[in-house]
Amino acid sequence: MSKQDHAALADEFNKDEPRVDWHDKTLWFVREKRDKAAQKVPEWEWLRDTASKIKDNVLSNLSEYLTLFEEQATRNGIVVHWAADAKEHNEIVYGLLQRHKIDMMVKSKSMLTEECHLNEFLKEKGLDVVDTDLGERVVQLAGEPPSHIVLPCIHKKKEEIGEIFHEHLGTPAGNADPQFLTHAARLHLREKFLTRRAALTGVNFAIAETGEFVVCTNEGNADMGAHLAEIHIACMGIEKLIPQRKHLGVFLRLLTRSATGQPITTYSSHFKRPRPGQEMHIVIVDNGRSIQLGRKDFRNSLKCIRCAACFNTCPVYRRSGGHSYHTAVAGPIGSILSPNLDMKQYSDLPFASTLCGSCSNVCPVKIDIHEQLYRWRQVIVQEGYAPAGKKLAMKTMNWVLSNPSVYHTAGKAGRFFMLNAPFTVNNRLNPWWKGRDMPEVPKESFGQWYKKNRK
Amino acid sequence: MRVGLFIPCYVDQLYPQVAIATLNLLEKYGCDVDYPADQTCCGQPMANSGFEHLTQGCNDLFIKNFAGYDYIVCPSGSCTLHIKDHLHGSHGQEAADPAMGIRKKIYELVEFLTDILKVENIEASFPHKVGLHQSCHGQRGLKLAQMSELMAPPFSKPEKLLKMVKGIQLIDLARKDECCGFGGTFCVAEEAVSVKMGKDRVADHLHHGAEYITGADMSCLMHMEGILRRQKSTVQVKHIAEILDSKE
């Protein structure tokens, strides 16, 4: 696959300015809802700090907590599987379905399965997977990946969703009423829940102490799938652990307020034992996380609880859309997770930022996202993934700025051209000039003025 | 107190009036100010582009120029933050590194006025509607003002100073501290998003009736000015130093 580039994709996205405005306002609205919810919790900053410290403890004892979780979950009757990478994860899931002679499954939201491209894998094997989260179902029917980890079809207007449902669910053409469309989806997906024998869910939190795991949804789709299925498969990244059940009292207060501004999701379902007669499986997935754990500068990214607060606040994400990041988890957190998976493929992402720092300050677990973005830039350049033109420009800049006399000459020359031959800079070759006028040129630099007037 | 004046490279070349206003302000409040003639740049454009390993030349030059002062003052939040966070000498040992001393005594202009000089009175007049742009590095990095992301008491050092100026009317904004989109080389590497962010910032100020947009970072203002002038707007940008130094 040829290398995709955020800047180019964002440029495309920005060709439709009203749409960018709509996308930006919609997501800023979610950021504002988060602010209102956080304001109602006087101990909000204490919660963030506590959650951050709990996750620090988890990372420093991860192997012990994973072993404990496996022990406890097994004791509870849950079958625990380990997958080193996406391929193994997909094969484990496929193997379980094959064993039960199942070829149709319902799936609730799991960004991990997006990362592993599970749906495509199973489709190739002839299996049918229906995504039951409404937003995910919309993008599934549209043949697109989700653009946001919490609001999968936030990039789609209701008219577009109406068209998709008209084509695939038979709703009347032109109907774009959210109430009507949601009800149509309710009926359509209810039939899937009632007829499918396998359900796959994600895992929001896995508790080491008790061997249980928690799945949070507003729609109830994870539960509708799991409680009717003969086999429930839950997929989790190694970093989704928390030590004790009581720590949920911290995380469940932060998660949804950070994500959507609600005090809690409608359903926070705690799965500890399989239903009598049911099989419950959990697949613990590494897929590069253990490598990230060893990167001192980047391991904090593993504290992420996938709330997407960083997406909603990011002025760049809001104006470029999730698909511009060409990765399963987009936004600021995606830009510090993805280079670990494939540095070449995702070398553009840490640069898709002004380093404004807003993300780090809405993050409920205090990940130093903007600082990691800066550090990833150094690594990516050192590993040789900077474009050749940029390298040359930087070397030149270094030479100029390390030598005062060269700097002064260059400054004078630059101002001379801007003043006397403006066409040399006011043209299409100058990317600044596309959307902005150049600054006015002063007669002299400050250095020159100071020399004349003060020395 | 002996103050070394550190002027960002693009301010030196393109906005000398900002540097002059900074100099005037510092002298007005009793500082003995010197401008080392051999200064060039803090190195941030290279570092933020992933080329921090190329900045030793800039670092050495900076240390050479500024080691001897009681304070270093700079009319730019982002340049000040970069020096504070990233300046290092070429000798390795942190304890003996002269860069560490510099990091402790470098201040952005606004915070220097409020925290060190403890200015309570400004003899300036600027009877206009002014929008304050909270440049990100100064605000979130140097803590010049409270950020909207945190649930914490509000404060603003630039606002505190601006409110001392006679006749000034500070306008409200819909988004008080959203980034303008300049972002260093981002402004050309991600040109579409950068310009869109700038247009949105400018629109917020225009919508609320600003005649001037001010801030503590000329880079943000240069970017917004470019957009304003492209729109043939009469709204102008003015660095906060210029407003605080404006004559009665």
Added chain:
Amino acid sequence: MSSRDKILATIKNNQPDQRDLPAITPPAAGSLSDLSRQFIEVLEGIGGRAYIVSGWQRIATILKEQYTNTHRIVSTCPELSGLAEVSQHYEDPHTLENVELAVLEAHFAVAENGACWITEEKMIERVLPFIAQNLALVLRRKDIVPNMYEAYERIAGAEYGFGAFIAGPSKTADIEQSLVLGAHGPKSMTVFLLDEEMSDAGYY
């Protein structure tokens, strides 16, 4: 070496230095005079309904007003045997598909977010609180805790196979952020707060 062993070995090798767990007692908040008032306010804000009732008789009266005998009502509460199927078990959870209303007892509720905690043994079948078109939960008015910290203090080490916090009706805002109630789970959610000290004549 199995994947499990490889993964655990790499993790063990790459783990950062020990960071201790923090204390998780939240800073003292002002005491809330009436938790049920806050609970009801939040619940109504998320699309739920609440009644403070003196007893089961009241609940039965209210439900009879809202549901006819063509609706299938399922409950664990023998007090409602006049209008509901009272059963402890269903062989096949799929047969609960046409339940119009499920009336179940919850353990306690949480004021800060309008959620009720209910475990498997009070659900009859795990799917019931989700598959019913409407859900009603009954708990004692005094069994409301301020926030999730107290909630987990209360749950402590309790044994359950499945438990859930349920906060209001099922919902989605996936279509252009328009809130719609009744995504896949129940379209409505009602909480009855039993307060034996209330006079029989009144209900909220």
